[in-house]
Amino acid sequence: MLRLLRNTRTIAALGALALASCTSLGASVDNLESLHPTEGRHAYVASIQNHMSWTMRNIGATLLGRFGKEVELAPAGPVEDPVETCVAELQKLASLDSDDPATGSTQVEFFARTAAYDPWCLSRETAVLELGRAGTRLGFPANSPDVRAAVISDSEASAALAALVAVAKPAFEEPSDEHRAAFEAECRRMAGLPLDFDSGLRVIHGVNVLLRAASKRDTRVEPLRPLALALQRRLVAQAIELALMDAVPAVAVGGSEPGWPNDRVQAAAVRAAVAIGGSAKLGELLTRNPFAGLGGERLVAALECVAALGLPDAPAGERGAELRAQWASAIYQTAVEHPDGHVRLAAMKALGTMSGRGLASLQEVEWQRWWQSEGAEQFRAGPPAEKAQGS
Secondary structure, three states: OHHHHHHHHHHHHHHHHHHHOOOOHHHHHHHHHHHOOOOOOOOOEEOOOOHHHHHHHOHHHHHHOOOOOOOOOOOOEEOOOHHHHHHHHHHHHHOOOOOOHHHHHHHHHHHHHHHHHOOOHHHHHHHHHHHHHHHHHHOOOOOOOOOOOOOOOHHHHHHHHHHHHHHHHHHHHOOOHHHHHHHHHHHHHHHOOOOOHHHHHHHHHHHHHHHHHOOOOOHHHOOHHHHHHHHHHHHHHHHHHHHHHOOOOOOOOOOOOOOOOOHHHHHHHHHHHHHHHHHHHHHHHHHHOOHHHOOHHHHHHHHHHHHHHOOOOOOOOOOHHHHHHHHHHHHHHHHHHOOOHHHHHHHHHHHHHHOOOOOOOOOHHHHHHHHHHHHHHHOOOOOHHHHHHHO
16 A cells, blocks of 8 residues: 555656646757758658657656667657747757756757758747857856867867767776776867867767766766866857858758848847857957948847947057947947938947947937037047047
Protein backbone atom coordinates (compact mmCIF):
# COMPACT_ATOMS: atom_id res chain seq x y z
CA MET A 1 0.00 0.00 0.00
CA LEU A 2 2.79 2.44 0.92
CA ARG A 3 4.55 1.66 -2.35
CA LEU A 4 1.33 2.31 -4.28
CA LEU A 5 0.87 5.64 -2.51
CA ARG A 6 4.45 6.64 -3.29
CA ASN A 7 3.98 5.72 -6.96
CA THR A 8 0.72 7.62 -7.10
CA ARG A 9 2.36 10.70 -5.60
CA THR A 10 5.27 10.44 -8.00
CA ILE A 11 2.96 10.23 -11.00
CA ALA A 12 0.94 13.19 -9.71
CA ALA A 13 4.11 15.20 -9.18
CA LEU A 14 5.34 14.44 -12.69
CA GLY A 15 1.99 15.38 -14.13
CA ALA A 16 1.90 18.63 -12.20
CA LEU A 17 5.40 19.47 -13.39
CA ALA A 18 4.44 18.85 -17.01
CA LEU A 19 1.30 20.97 -16.71
CA ALA A 20 3.12 23.79 -14.91
CA SER A 21 5.67 24.12 -17.70
CA CYS A 22 3.89 24.74 -21.00
CA THR A 23 7.21 25.48 -22.74
CA SER A 24 9.88 22.81 -22.91
CA LEU A 25 13.52 23.12 -23.97
CA GLY A 26 13.40 19.67 -25.54
CA ALA A 27 10.27 20.51 -27.53
CA SER A 28 11.77 23.78 -28.82
CA VAL A 29 14.97 22.02 -29.86
CA ASP A 30 13.16 19.19 -31.63
CA ASN A 31 10.68 21.53 -33.31
CA LEU A 32 13.35 23.96 -34.56
CA GLU A 33 15.54 21.12 -35.82
CA SER A 34 12.59 19.54 -37.59
CA LEU A 35 11.65 22.91 -39.08
CA HIS A 36 15.20 23.45 -40.43
CA PRO A 37 16.27 20.13 -41.96
CA THR A 38 19.09 21.90 -43.83
CA GLU A 39 20.96 25.08 -42.96
CA GLY A 40 18.39 27.84 -43.12
CA ARG A 41 15.60 26.23 -45.14
CA HIS A 42 12.15 26.10 -43.56
CA ALA A 43 10.40 22.78 -43.97
CA TYR A 44 6.77 22.66 -45.07
CA VAL A 45 6.50 19.10 -43.76
CA ALA A 46 7.90 18.66 -40.25
CA SER A 47 7.32 17.07 -36.86
CA ILE A 48 6.05 20.10 -34.91
CA GLN A 49 4.81 19.13 -31.47
CA ASN A 50 2.76 20.82 -28.81
CA HIS A 51 5.11 21.49 -25.89
CA MET A 52 2.87 19.90 -23.28
CA SER A 53 2.39 16.81 -25.43
CA TRP A 54 6.14 16.55 -25.98
CA THR A 55 6.77 16.78 -22.23
CA MET A 56 4.20 14.10 -21.43
CA ARG A 57 5.65 11.79 -24.08
CA ASN A 58 9.21 12.29 -22.84
CA ILE A 59 8.80 12.96 -19.13
CA GLY A 60 11.55 10.51 -18.19
CA ALA A 61 14.04 12.04 -20.61
CA THR A 62 13.13 15.51 -19.42
CA LEU A 63 13.62 14.84 -15.71
CA LEU A 64 16.41 12.29 -15.73
CA GLY A 65 18.55 13.35 -18.66
CA ARG A 66 18.57 11.87 -22.14
CA PHE A 67 21.69 9.66 -22.13
CA GLY A 68 20.74 6.59 -24.17
CA LYS A 69 17.06 7.51 -24.21
CA GLU A 70 15.04 7.59 -27.40
CA VAL A 71 12.96 10.75 -27.67
CA GLU A 72 9.48 10.13 -28.99
CA LEU A 73 8.53 12.46 -31.82
CA ALA A 74 5.13 13.10 -33.31
CA PRO A 75 4.56 12.07 -36.94
CA ALA A 76 5.57 14.65 -39.54
CA GLY A 77 2.77 16.72 -41.01
CA PRO A 78 2.24 19.83 -43.15
CA VAL A 79 3.37 23.20 -41.77
CA GLU A 80 1.12 25.90 -43.20
CA ASP A 81 3.23 28.90 -42.14
CA PRO A 82 6.81 27.86 -41.31
CA VAL A 83 7.91 31.45 -40.66
CA GLU A 84 5.21 32.02 -38.04
CA THR A 85 6.00 28.64 -36.51
CA CYS A 86 9.73 29.40 -36.43
CA VAL A 87 9.26 32.80 -34.77
CA ALA A 88 6.86 31.30 -32.23
CA GLU A 89 9.38 28.58 -31.35
CA LEU A 90 12.21 31.12 -31.05
CA GLN A 91 10.07 33.18 -28.68
CA LYS A 92 9.23 30.11 -26.61
CA LEU A 93 12.92 29.21 -26.47
CA ALA A 94 13.75 32.76 -25.37
CA SER A 95 11.18 32.56 -22.55
CA LEU A 96 13.01 29.71 -20.83
CA ASP A 97 15.43 30.14 -17.92
CA SER A 98 18.68 31.26 -19.55
CA ASP A 99 20.54 30.97 -16.23
CA ASP A 100 20.42 27.19 -16.64
CA PRO A 101 23.70 26.30 -18.45
CA ALA A 102 22.12 23.92 -20.94
CA THR A 103 19.23 26.26 -21.72
CA GLY A 104 21.31 29.43 -22.12
CA SER A 105 23.81 27.71 -24.39
CA THR A 106 21.08 26.10 -26.50
CA GLN A 107 19.36 29.47 -26.90
CA VAL A 108 22.55 31.05 -28.28
CA GLU A 109 23.11 28.11 -30.65
CA PHE A 110 19.68 28.42 -32.25
CA PHE A 111 19.55 32.23 -32.24
CA ALA A 112 22.97 32.43 -33.91
CA ARG A 113 22.13 29.77 -36.49
CA THR A 114 18.81 31.44 -37.33
CA ALA A 115 20.33 34.93 -37.49
CA ALA A 116 22.94 33.83 -40.02
CA TYR A 117 21.17 31.27 -42.19
CA ASP A 118 17.38 31.61 -42.06
CA PRO A 119 16.13 32.96 -45.42
CA TRP A 120 13.14 34.73 -43.85
CA CYS A 121 13.91 38.19 -42.50
CA LEU A 122 11.37 38.04 -39.66
CA SER A 123 13.06 34.95 -38.23
CA ARG A 124 16.50 36.59 -38.54
CA GLU A 125 15.34 39.84 -36.93
CA THR A 126 13.81 37.94 -33.99
CA ALA A 127 16.98 35.91 -33.51
CA VAL A 128 19.29 38.95 -33.67
CA LEU A 129 17.33 40.83 -31.00
CA GLU A 130 17.50 37.75 -28.77
CA LEU A 131 21.27 37.58 -29.35
CA GLY A 132 21.50 41.12 -27.97
CA ARG A 133 19.70 40.03 -24.81
CA ALA A 134 21.91 36.95 -24.56
CA GLY A 135 25.01 39.10 -24.93
CA THR A 136 24.01 41.41 -22.08
CA ARG A 137 23.43 38.32 -19.93
CA LEU A 138 26.78 36.77 -20.80
CA GLY A 139 28.89 39.89 -20.46
CA PHE A 140 32.10 40.37 -22.41
CA PRO A 141 35.48 40.68 -20.67
CA ALA A 142 37.56 43.77 -21.49
CA ASN A 143 40.14 41.56 -23.21
CA SER A 144 37.66 39.66 -25.37
CA PRO A 145 39.26 38.41 -28.61
CA ASP A 146 38.47 40.18 -31.85
CA VAL A 147 36.06 37.83 -33.62
CA ARG A 148 37.02 39.40 -36.96
CA ALA A 149 40.62 38.31 -36.52
CA ALA A 150 42.15 35.44 -38.52
CA VAL A 151 40.76 32.03 -37.59
CA ILE A 152 42.09 28.51 -37.68
CA SER A 153 41.41 26.36 -40.73
CA ASP A 154 38.48 23.96 -41.00
CA SER A 155 40.84 20.99 -40.78
CA GLU A 156 42.39 22.36 -37.58
CA ALA A 157 38.96 22.96 -36.08
CA SER A 158 37.85 19.44 -37.01
CA ALA A 159 41.01 17.97 -35.48
CA ALA A 160 40.42 19.93 -32.26
CA LEU A 161 36.83 18.74 -32.08
CA ALA A 162 37.91 15.15 -32.67
CA ALA A 163 40.46 15.49 -29.84
CA LEU A 164 37.76 16.83 -27.52
CA VAL A 165 35.45 13.91 -28.35
CA ALA A 166 38.30 11.45 -27.83
CA VAL A 167 38.96 12.58 -24.26
CA ALA A 168 35.26 13.10 -23.49
CA LYS A 169 34.38 9.47 -24.12
CA PRO A 170 36.48 7.95 -21.29
CA ALA A 171 35.65 10.89 -19.01
CA PHE A 172 31.96 10.02 -19.34
CA GLU A 173 32.17 6.23 -19.54
CA GLU A 174 35.06 5.47 -17.16
CA PRO A 175 35.32 8.49 -14.83
CA SER A 176 38.69 8.86 -13.11
CA ASP A 177 40.87 11.75 -11.98
CA GLU A 178 43.17 11.20 -14.95
CA HIS A 179 40.34 11.15 -17.48
CA ARG A 180 38.70 14.21 -15.95
CA ALA A 181 41.98 16.16 -15.97
CA ALA A 182 42.52 15.36 -19.66
CA PHE A 183 38.94 16.36 -20.44
CA GLU A 184 39.26 19.66 -18.56
CA ALA A 185 42.52 20.49 -20.34
CA GLU A 186 41.01 19.82 -23.76
CA CYS A 187 37.96 21.94 -22.94
CA ARG A 188 40.24 24.84 -21.93
CA ARG A 189 42.24 24.48 -25.14
CA MET A 190 39.09 24.44 -27.26
CA ALA A 191 37.74 27.54 -25.47
CA GLY A 192 40.85 29.48 -26.49
CA LEU A 193 40.78 28.57 -30.18
CA PRO A 194 39.83 31.32 -32.68
CA LEU A 195 36.98 29.30 -34.19
CA ASP A 196 35.10 30.76 -37.12
CA PHE A 197 31.32 30.98 -37.03
CA ASP A 198 30.56 27.65 -38.69
CA SER A 199 33.12 25.75 -36.63
CA GLY A 200 31.81 27.37 -33.46
CA LEU A 201 28.27 26.28 -34.31
CA ARG A 202 29.42 22.69 -34.83
CA VAL A 203 31.29 22.62 -31.53
CA ILE A 204 28.54 24.23 -29.45
CA HIS A 205 25.98 21.86 -30.95
CA GLY A 206 27.91 18.88 -29.62
CA VAL A 207 28.48 20.57 -26.27
CA ASN A 208 24.79 21.34 -25.93
CA VAL A 209 23.73 17.79 -26.75
CA LEU A 210 25.80 16.62 -23.78
CA LEU A 211 24.61 19.43 -21.49
CA ARG A 212 20.95 18.71 -22.26
CA ALA A 213 21.44 14.97 -21.92
CA ALA A 214 22.87 15.20 -18.41
CA SER A 215 20.96 15.84 -15.24
CA LYS A 216 21.77 19.04 -13.35
CA ARG A 217 23.63 17.01 -10.73
CA ASP A 218 25.84 15.18 -13.23
CA THR A 219 29.38 16.38 -12.47
CA ARG A 220 30.77 14.80 -15.64
CA VAL A 221 29.64 17.79 -17.71
CA GLU A 222 31.21 20.44 -15.43
CA PRO A 223 34.26 20.97 -17.70
CA LEU A 224 31.92 21.72 -20.60
CA ARG A 225 30.26 24.69 -18.93
CA PRO A 226 33.19 27.17 -19.18
CA LEU A 227 33.68 26.02 -22.78
CA ALA A 228 30.00 26.63 -23.49
CA LEU A 229 30.26 30.18 -22.10
CA ALA A 230 33.32 30.95 -24.24
CA LEU A 231 31.59 29.58 -27.33
CA GLN A 232 28.42 31.55 -26.60
CA ARG A 233 30.29 34.86 -26.32
CA ARG A 234 32.14 34.21 -29.55
CA LEU A 235 29.04 33.13 -31.47
CA VAL A 236 26.98 36.07 -30.22
CA ALA A 237 29.64 38.54 -31.35
CA GLN A 238 30.14 36.78 -34.70
CA ALA A 239 26.43 36.45 -35.45
CA ILE A 240 25.81 40.13 -34.74
CA GLU A 241 28.76 41.11 -36.93
CA LEU A 242 27.26 39.02 -39.73
CA ALA A 243 23.82 40.56 -39.17
CA LEU A 244 25.21 44.11 -39.44
CA MET A 245 25.90 43.33 -43.08
CA ASP A 246 23.16 40.66 -43.47
CA ALA A 247 24.88 39.38 -46.59
CA VAL A 248 23.81 36.25 -48.44
CA PRO A 249 25.46 33.26 -46.73
CA ALA A 250 27.26 30.59 -48.72
CA VAL A 251 24.58 28.05 -47.78
CA ALA A 252 21.66 30.28 -48.81
CA VAL A 253 18.57 28.54 -50.13
CA GLY A 254 15.51 29.93 -51.83
CA GLY A 255 12.50 31.25 -50.01
CA SER A 256 9.45 33.40 -50.61
CA GLU A 257 11.09 36.41 -48.97
CA PRO A 258 13.45 38.63 -50.99
CA GLY A 259 16.23 37.38 -48.73
CA TRP A 260 19.37 39.33 -47.97
CA PRO A 261 20.24 42.03 -47.06
CA ASN A 262 17.30 43.31 -45.03
CA ASP A 263 17.22 46.74 -43.38
CA ARG A 264 15.23 45.57 -40.35
CA VAL A 265 17.70 42.77 -39.64
CA GLN A 266 20.59 45.23 -39.89
CA ALA A 267 18.76 47.64 -37.57
CA ALA A 268 18.23 44.84 -35.05
CA ALA A 269 21.97 44.13 -35.25
CA VAL A 270 22.77 47.78 -34.47
CA ARG A 271 20.54 47.67 -31.40
CA ALA A 272 21.96 44.33 -30.28
CA ALA A 273 25.57 45.41 -30.73
CA VAL A 274 25.06 48.62 -28.77
CA ALA A 275 23.08 46.82 -26.05
CA ILE A 276 26.18 44.70 -25.48
CA GLY A 277 29.00 47.16 -26.14
CA GLY A 278 27.43 50.46 -25.05
CA SER A 279 28.66 53.88 -26.17
CA ALA A 280 32.06 52.57 -27.26
CA LYS A 281 30.41 50.12 -29.67
CA LEU A 282 28.10 52.84 -30.97
CA GLY A 283 31.14 55.00 -31.74
CA GLU A 284 32.79 52.09 -33.54
CA LEU A 285 29.68 51.47 -35.64
CA LEU A 286 29.37 55.13 -36.59
CA THR A 287 33.03 55.20 -37.60
CA ARG A 288 32.64 52.08 -39.72
CA ASN A 289 29.29 53.07 -41.20
CA PRO A 290 28.67 56.82 -40.87
CA PHE A 291 25.19 58.33 -40.84
CA ALA A 292 25.37 59.10 -44.54
CA GLY A 293 25.65 55.36 -45.25
CA LEU A 294 22.69 54.22 -43.16
CA GLY A 295 19.29 53.35 -44.59
CA GLY A 296 15.94 54.14 -42.97
CA GLU A 297 15.58 51.45 -40.31
CA ARG A 298 19.29 51.29 -39.54
CA LEU A 299 19.41 55.07 -39.27
CA VAL A 300 16.49 55.06 -36.83
CA ALA A 301 18.22 52.37 -34.76
CA ALA A 302 21.47 54.36 -34.61
CA LEU A 303 19.61 57.56 -33.70
CA GLU A 304 17.66 55.78 -30.96
CA CYS A 305 20.97 54.59 -29.53
CA VAL A 306 22.28 58.16 -29.56
CA ALA A 307 19.08 59.30 -27.83
CA ALA A 308 19.65 56.68 -25.14
CA LEU A 309 23.41 57.07 -24.66
CA GLY A 310 24.34 60.45 -26.10
CA LEU A 311 26.71 61.11 -28.98
CA PRO A 312 29.68 58.77 -28.45
CA ASP A 313 33.29 59.80 -28.40
CA ALA A 314 35.09 59.45 -31.70
CA PRO A 315 38.23 57.31 -31.97
CA ALA A 316 41.41 58.87 -30.64
CA GLY A 317 43.47 60.75 -33.19
CA GLU A 318 43.71 64.08 -34.88
CA ARG A 319 40.50 63.50 -36.88
CA GLY A 320 38.49 62.32 -33.88
CA ALA A 321 36.96 65.65 -32.94
CA GLU A 322 36.28 66.45 -36.61
CA LEU A 323 34.53 63.11 -37.05
CA ARG A 324 32.34 63.68 -33.99
CA ALA A 325 31.44 67.14 -35.27
CA GLN A 326 30.41 65.58 -38.57
CA TRP A 327 28.16 63.14 -36.75
CA ALA A 328 26.47 65.96 -34.84
CA SER A 329 25.95 67.99 -38.01
CA ALA A 330 24.55 64.96 -39.83
CA ILE A 331 22.03 64.34 -37.03
CA TYR A 332 20.93 67.97 -37.13
CA GLN A 333 20.54 67.88 -40.93
CA THR A 334 18.56 64.64 -40.61
CA ALA A 335 16.21 66.21 -38.07
CA VAL A 336 15.33 69.15 -40.31
CA GLU A 337 15.68 67.76 -43.84
CA HIS A 338 15.08 64.01 -43.98
CA PRO A 339 11.96 63.14 -46.04
CA ASP A 340 10.86 60.35 -43.67
CA GLY A 341 9.01 61.69 -40.62
CA HIS A 342 9.87 58.58 -38.59
CA VAL A 343 13.58 59.25 -39.16
CA ARG A 344 13.24 62.97 -38.37
CA LEU A 345 11.50 62.16 -35.09
CA ALA A 346 14.34 59.82 -34.07
CA ALA A 347 16.89 62.49 -34.97
CA MET A 348 15.09 65.13 -32.88
CA LYS A 349 15.09 62.78 -29.88
CA ALA A 350 18.82 62.26 -30.39
CA LEU A 351 19.36 66.02 -30.48
CA GLY A 352 17.39 66.33 -27.24
CA THR A 353 19.94 64.11 -25.50
CA MET A 354 22.89 65.76 -27.23
CA SER A 355 21.79 69.22 -26.11
CA GLY A 356 22.60 68.27 -22.53
CA ARG A 357 19.52 70.10 -21.31
CA GLY A 358 16.86 67.55 -22.16
CA LEU A 359 15.34 69.72 -24.87
CA ALA A 360 12.25 68.12 -26.37
CA SER A 361 10.59 69.49 -29.47
CA LEU A 362 9.08 68.13 -32.65
CA GLN A 363 9.29 71.47 -34.44
CA GLU A 364 12.09 71.87 -36.93
CA VAL A 365 12.29 75.61 -36.32
CA GLU A 366 13.12 75.03 -32.65
CA TRP A 367 16.06 72.78 -33.59
CA GLN A 368 17.24 75.25 -36.20
CA ARG A 369 17.26 77.95 -33.54
CA TRP A 370 19.17 75.70 -31.09
CA TRP A 371 21.74 74.63 -33.67
CA GLN A 372 22.46 78.18 -34.82
CA SER A 373 22.62 79.63 -31.30
CA GLU A 374 24.61 76.92 -29.49
CA GLY A 375 24.52 73.46 -31.04
CA ALA A 376 26.99 74.03 -33.86
CA GLU A 377 29.49 75.61 -31.48
CA GLN A 378 28.96 72.89 -28.86
CA PHE A 379 29.98 70.18 -31.33
CA ARG A 380 32.55 72.17 -33.27
CA ALA A 381 35.80 70.29 -33.92
CA GLY A 382 38.82 71.21 -31.84
CA PRO A 383 39.56 71.73 -28.15
CA PRO A 384 37.95 74.63 -26.19
CA ALA A 385 41.04 76.81 -26.51
CA GLU A 386 40.91 76.60 -30.29
CA LYS A 387 37.22 77.46 -30.28
CA ALA A 388 37.80 80.50 -28.09
CA GLN A 389 40.58 81.80 -30.39
CA GLY A 390 38.41 81.35 -33.45
CA SER A 391 35.39 83.14 -32.00
